[in-house]
Amino acid sequence: MRKKNFWISTLAVLLTFSLLWGFSENRRAADFRIASENQNQRSFSDFVSNLDGLETNLAKSRVASTPLQQLYYLGQTSLQSEITVKDLSLLPAEEVGLAYVDQFLNQIGDFSWSLSQQIVKGDQPDSKQEETLAAMHDRLIDVNRKIQELAVNLQTNNIVWVDKPSPPWMPGVKTAAAASQAQEAGADEPSSLRASLEQLDASLQKLPPFTYSGQTDTHAVPEPLGLPDLKVKEEQAHQAAQEFIKSIGYQNTDLKLSATTSGVFEGYSFTAENISIDVCKRGGVITFFRDERPLGLQKLSAKQAAAKAVQTLQAMGWKSFIATAVEDFGGYIQMDAVYVQDNVRIYPDKIRLVVTKDNGQIIGYDATPYWLFHHQRTLKPQITAKQAKSKLRQDVQIKENGMAVISLPGYAEAFCYEYRVHKDGEDYLIYINAQDATEEKIQRIVITPRGEFLQ
Amino acid sequence: MSLNSRKALLLGVIFLVVLLVVSSLSYAALGDRLLARGSRGPEVTELQKRLQMLGYVVGPIDGIFGRQTEAGVRLFQKEHGLAVDGLVGKNTVRELKRLTGQTVTTGGKAVGYKNSDVNLLARLVSAEAKGEPYRGQVAVAAVVLNRVKSSQFPNSISDVIYQPGAFSPVANGQIWKEPVSSAIKAANEALAGTDPSYGALFFFNPAKTTNKYIWSRPQIIQIGNHIFAR
Numbered sequence: 001m002r003k004k005n006f007w008i009s010t011l012a013v014l015l016t017f018s019l020l021w022g023f024s025e026n027r028r029a030a031d032f033r034i035a036s037e038n039q040n041q042r043s044f045s046d047f048v049s050n051l052d053g054l055e056t057n058l059a060k061s062r063v064a065s066t067p068l069q070q071l072y073y074l075g076q077t078s079l080q081s082e083i084t085v086k087d088l089s090l091l092p093a094e095e096v097g098l099a100y101v102d103q104f105l106n107q108i109g110d111f112s113w114s115l116s117q118q119i120v121k122g123d124q125p126d127s128k129q130e131e132t133l134a135a136m137h138d139r140l141i142d143v144n145r146k147i148q149e150l151a152v153n154l155q156t157n158n159i160v161w162v163d164k165p166s167p168p169w170m171p172g173v174k175t176a177a178a179a180s181q182a183q184e185a186g187a188d189e190p191s192s193l194r195a196s197l198e199q200l201d202a203s204l205q206k207l208p209p210f211t212y213s214g215q216t217d218t219h220a221v222p223e224p225l226g227l228p229d230l231k232v233k234e235e236q237a238h239q240a241a242q243e244f245i246k247s248i249g250y251q252n253t254d255l256k257l258s259a260t261t262s263g264v265f266e267g268y269s270f271t272a273e274n275i276s277i278d279v280c281k282r283g284g285v286i287t288f289f290r291d292e293r294p295l296g297l298q299k300l301s302a303k304q305a306a307a308k309a310v311q312t313l314q315a316m317g318w319k320s321f322i323a324t325a326v327e328d329f330g331g332y333i334q335m336d337a338v339y340v341q342d343n344v345r346i347y348p349d350k351i352r353l354v355v356t357k358d359n360g361q362i363i364g365y366d367a368t369p370y371w372l373f374h375h376q377r378t379l380k381p382q383i384t385a386k387q388a389k390s391k392l393r394q395d396v397q398i399k400e401n402g403m404a405v406i407s408l409p410g411y412a413e414a415f416c417y418e419y420r421v422h423k424d425g426e427d428y429l430i431y432i433n434a435q436d437a438t439e440e441k442i443q444r445i446v447i448t449p450r451g452e453f454l455q
Numbered sequence: 456m457s458l459n460s461r462k463a464l465l466l467g468v469i470f471l472v473v474l475l476v477v478s479s480l481s482y483a484a485l486g487d488r489l490l491a492r493g494s495r496g497p498e499v500t501e502l503q504k505r506l507q508m509l510g511y512v513v514g515p516i517d518g519i520f521g522r523q524t525e526a527g528v529r530l531f532q533k534e535h536g537l538a539v540d541g542l543v544g545k546n547t548v549r550e551l552k553r554l555t556g557q558t559v560t561t562g563g564k565a566v567g568y569k570n571s572d573v574n575l576l577a578r579l580v581s582a583e584a585k586g587e588p589y590r591g592q593v594a595v596a597a598v599v600l601n602r603v604k605s606s607q608f609p610n611s612i613s614d615v616i617y618q619p620g621a622f623s624p625v626a627n628g629q630i631w632k633e634p635v636s637s638a639i640k641a642a643n644e645a646l647a648g649t650d651p652s653y654g655a656l657f658f659f660n661p662a663k664t665t666n667k668y669i670w671s672r673p674q675i676i677q678i679g680n681h682i683f684a685r
Contacts, residue, residue: 067467081612089609093619095668098605106606261676263653263685269676276590288651292589298536327647329640330535330550352649357536366649423564446566449556 034282047087056088081109227375308360510636582624596645655683
């Protein structure tokens with residue numbers, strides 16, 4: 001009898017504890033649910049109001065009459081497009097991204113930014129650009145209207161964020177509610193906010209993306225400008241790879257084909273021990289090489305290692321290269337070898353290198369930027385160095401100067417006078433366009449633990 | 456006890472405390488003495504913190520130079536071309552301090568570490584591709600950076616990484632683990648512009664993925680267990 005009582009009271013205590021535990025866990029879960037619901041509601045209402053602001057600013061930028069006002073509204077448009085993309089990325093989702101909504105919003109930002117840059121230089125948008133802006137605005141009005149409708153639906157109906165298939169043992173309350181709602185509203189009505197956004201995404205997918213000059217949009221794969229036309233077969237590619245590693249210091253290493261690659265740099269991938277090397281079918285050139293060998297004792301300084309790497313490149317036939325952007329990571333350095341034509345640094349035509357500090361051997365080599373951008377350029381400045389210098393502020397002190405071709409957003413380039421200037425305890429690189437004397441780019445130089453770095 | 460003598464006592468105590476703190480601080484500077492297995496003190500704590508910043512496992516940050524700290528020091532030395540002796544002398548301290556210092560302007564004014572992007576990227580690489588070949592780790596970091604550049608994705612490293620549904624380590628919390636040192640190295644290499652994935656926007660493990668959309672993307676290259684696609 002006593003024993004029985006003991007068990008009953010033990011069970012009662014356990015039951016009470018588990019009930020208390022369950023109750024507190026439930027409370028905690030409810031708190032978390034409210035916190036995450038608030039976060040979602042906030043992201044969505046941010047998105048709704050920022051999208052509306054974006055549409056308004058874009059409208060105003062189309063009627064602004066002075067360049068200053070145009071600049072202001074285009075700047076706002078560009079900034080607000082970035083914010084809406086961010087808001088959108090904060091909304092709950094099961095699958096990655098709304099690619100076409102993102103693309104549309106990013107294109108508005110991208111285009112308004114490039115227009116504002118053009119206006120800064122004194123060029124008014126031409127009629128074609130005005131048309132593009134008008135077409136973007138039209139499409140944006142539609143998108144904005146749909147989002148506003150969704151916002152109203154979210155407030156008036158009990159719409160869920162995402163459709164989650166619920167496990168068989170627990171019929172999902174939310175999904176069931178959403179399903180009945182969908183039934184009431186008609187079969188085509190999406191049952192969740194996410195589904196509505198995906199529907200919008202699909203509708204934008206059917207429309208052609210905008211095209212305009214200076215776009216940074218990457219939906220188009222760039223065509224490499226530097227690859228020779230010759231096509232090589234596996235055997236020739238193998239030979240090219242073998243020669244490459246020999247010139248870097250591997251005498252008796254046998255490379256084996258490990259994979260083929262597709263895409264812009266379609267080719268063969270070879271490996272041996274710690275080495276991996278890719279040869280492009282077009283031109284038979286080396287696009288990528290990486291050696292993962294262990295590092296030996298540091299014997300060279302970063303500067304010496306960079307010099308050694310430039311020497312190795314020269315011996316391989318890359319005659320006119322200089323080392324820039326050297327970053328010292330301790331046992332090795334990362335650097336860019338930049339092509340120099342007629343004393344002009346061609347920054348887009350670069351080979352990225354990783355070089356050891358034990359013996360200055362190249363252990364990393366990525367020549368894709370060089371093969372993407374290299375082409376014969378005519379480098380004749382339209383303005384003199386004196387004219388370019390007069391564009392700089394009076395209160396900066398020039399520490400170095402030269403000439404350079406720099407990359408602009410998208411795949412455009414600019415031929416510039418390059419100045420390293422000093423003002424108020426800081427150094428900057430300022431680029432003055434050698435054709436039209438406009439100030440093309442400003443970069444701030446900071447010194448990280450690994451070396452100079454451009455911001 | 457009079458009020459004045461109490462004050463004097465209080466002042467004396469404060470003076471002593473300040474003296475102790477200052478002396479322990481000056482004693483605590485990393486690099487003042489050779490540290491080895493068994494060393495204890497605030498310098499060891501600083502050593503452990505700095506090693507952890509670079510992704511070396513040192514165990515709990517407790518100011519005790521134990522087995523794990525020694526292993527961390529040895530690996531740091533090995534990966535930085537220093538004599539591998541597990542002792543923290545001048546060279547090791549110099550290299551460690553240099554690599555964990557703050558960014559400064561050309562005039563020498565400190566402007567912060569400026570490494571939060573590297574750190575987040577490294578965490579993702581570590582969680583997604585820890586066991587993969589190094590090239591595969593750089594490629595994973597490059598995928599994130601290619602997405603930042605692409606108009607079809609958000610425009611910053613954190614927006615891309617935290618985009619709901621984008622990366623499983625974010626959903627399951629693996630991203631909060633400290634990154635391994637090779638992941639930090641890979642993140643830095645990708646940030647400098649190296650892209651062994653040739654412009655990929657997606658990567659997946661063919662043995663674990665049934666998602667139709669991701670299989671439909673044009674594939675570029677397979678590195679280790681990951682297929683990289685556009």
